[in-house]
Amino acid sequence: MTAIQTFFLQGSVSTLLSSQSSVTSCRKVSLKFTVSCCSATSPLAVVNGNVEKRPSDRTEVRIGLPSKGRMAADSLDLLKDCQLSVRQVYPRQYVAEIPQIPNLEVWFQRPKDIVRKLVAGDLDLGIVGLDTVCEYGQGDGDLIIVHDALEYGDCRLSLAIPKYGIFENVNSMKELAEMPQWTPERPLRVATGFTYMGPKFMKENGLKHVTFSTADGALEAAPAMGIADAIVDLVSSGTTLRENNLKEIERWSHRAKSGGPCRWQKVPNAAKRCT
Numbered sequence: 001m002t003a004i005q006t007f008f009l010q011g012s013v014s015t016l017l018s019s020q021s022s023v024t025s026c027r028k029v030s031l032k033f034t035v036s037c038c039s040a041t042s043p044l045a046v047v048n049g050n051v052e053k054r055p056s057d058r059t060e061v062r063i064g065l066p067s068k069g070r071m072a073a074d075s076l077d078l079l080k081d082c083q084l085s086v087r088q089v090y091p092r093q094y095v096a097e098i099p100q101i102p103n104l105e106v107w108f109q110r111p112k113d114i115v116r117k118l119v120a121g122d123l124d125l126g127i128v129g130l131d132t133v134c135e136y137g138q139g140d141g142d143l144i145i146v147h148d149a150l151e152y153g154d155c156r157l158s159l160a161i162p163k164y165g166i167f168e169n170v171n172s173m174k175e176l177a178e179m180p181q182w183t184p185e186r187p188l189r190v191a192t193g194f195t196y197m198g199p200k201f202m203k204e205n206g207l208k209h210v211t212f213s214t215a216d217g218a219l220e221a222a223p224a225m226g227i228a229d230a231i232v233d234l235v236s237s238g239t240t241l242r243e244n245n246l247k248e249i250e251r252w253s254h255r256a257k258s259g260g261p262c263r264w265q266k267v268p269n270a271a272k273r274c275t
């Protein structure tokens with residue numbers, strides 16, 4: 001039996017589920033609930049950071065919801081709009097149920113762990129941002145986007161550089177790549193939390209001499225601190241870039257199709273719409 005691996009996600013947002021059974025309509029989302037099959041692969045063994053998929057005899061279907069962060073409340077609201085109330089006995093309890101769907105377990109997890117657990121087979125469905133799917137799913141063919149537009153959590157991934165100094169007249173990735181400053185001895189230094197997608201995008205765009213550093217947050221500080229020349233990070237309103245004297249020179253946004261894998265593609269003319 002094919003694994004279900006699904007989830008909800010964002011971009012303009014997220015979603016899930018597959019196969020048969022009852023269908024509930026809400027907002028613009030149609031959710032199909034399946035209790036008929038679950039992942040053929042499962043429990044997780046982590047070896048040197050890699051996930052090993054092993055068969056499981058689990059019979060319940062598990063859905064992962066964000067335990068905290070931007071998508072947590074909206075995800076619960078979405079389900080509520082679909083008359084699906086998540087029943088959690090204690091606020092810090094990580095397992096819950098949706099009484100209307102027997103045999104479904106709700107597990108609250110950090111978004112990146114939802115994707116890891118989908119890949120490992122420890123979850124069957126989930127709701128996360130598309131950026132999280134791409135970054136932590138890393139092209140895993142078993143991850144299927146069931147619904148790609150739940151209409152919350154909208155954001156894009158951007159390459160940003162300082163507005164000042166040697167970057168003052170640089171307004172595109174091409175111009176950045178052509179700067180004579182970057183050499184094997186003095187590469188372009190990019191700070192990003194997207195250690196999979198960041199290097200992938202830079203390589204795809206012909207940037208040759210690049211090194212990457214990472215941090216858990218507040219990446220927009222890196223250029224002014226002298227730690228990096230550029231950043232690759234999520235942008236929503238653009239306020240954080242603006243307030244840290246940075247400009248977007250490249251944007252990527254998701255192009256997901258329900259039933260397919262996640263894809264990100266360049267948004268043309270980013271500089272014209274810079275903050």
Ligand SMILES: Nc1ncnc2c1ncn2[C@@H]1O[C@H](COP(=O)(O)OP(=O)(O)OP(=O)(O)O)[C@@H](O)[C@H]1O
Binds near residue numbers: 068110128131153
């Ligand atoms: N301005 C934004 N910055 C970051 N994420 C955003 C933004 N707007 C929407 N999102 C979406 O919200 C998702 C959840 O982000 P959030 O920072 O709440 O949780 P997280 O992934 O656990 O992050 P962290 O590990 O940094 O705490 C992101 O993956 C992204 O899809």
Ligand SMILES: O=P(O)(O)OC[C@H]1O[C@H](OP(=O)(O)OP(=O)(O)O)[C@H](O)[C@@H]1O
Binds near residue numbers: 219220234236237238
């Ligand atoms: O375009 P904006 O609306 O300003 O949003 C973008 C900022 O929001 C996120 O950071 P977050 O608030 O999660 O803080 P962090 O950097 O500490 O993770 C993201 O990493 C950007 O820094």
